[in-house]
Amino acid sequence: MKKTNKAVKDKKAYKKMFDAYMKDDEIRKDYENEWLLNEFARELQAEREKKNISQADLAKKTGMKQQEVSRIERGDQNAKVETLRKLADGVGKRLIVKLG
Secondary structure: OHHHHHHHHHHHHHHHHHHHHHOOHHHHHHHHHHHHHHHHHHHHHHHHHHOOOOHHHHHHHHOOOHHHHHHHHHOOOOOOHHHHHHHHHHOOOOOOOOOO
């Protein structure tokens, strides 16, 4: 029971801290950028694996290095829209950017 209470308290404290950080425009923008790139990376990897395309094969299709594909999938490298488009095309998908 005590562990559950601590977890609930920790979660509330984390949410309070997170909400406070998100009030800072620069931090919020950085967070949103990272979230978008990580979401793309997850979707890219899932689609690539679903179609049985290796990172090396995707790299060849897109004119990139396998290591670059790997870094993007891990979220370790920022990428330009053009690069994201190439990767999406490489797995047979379209990159869609929209305003919310």
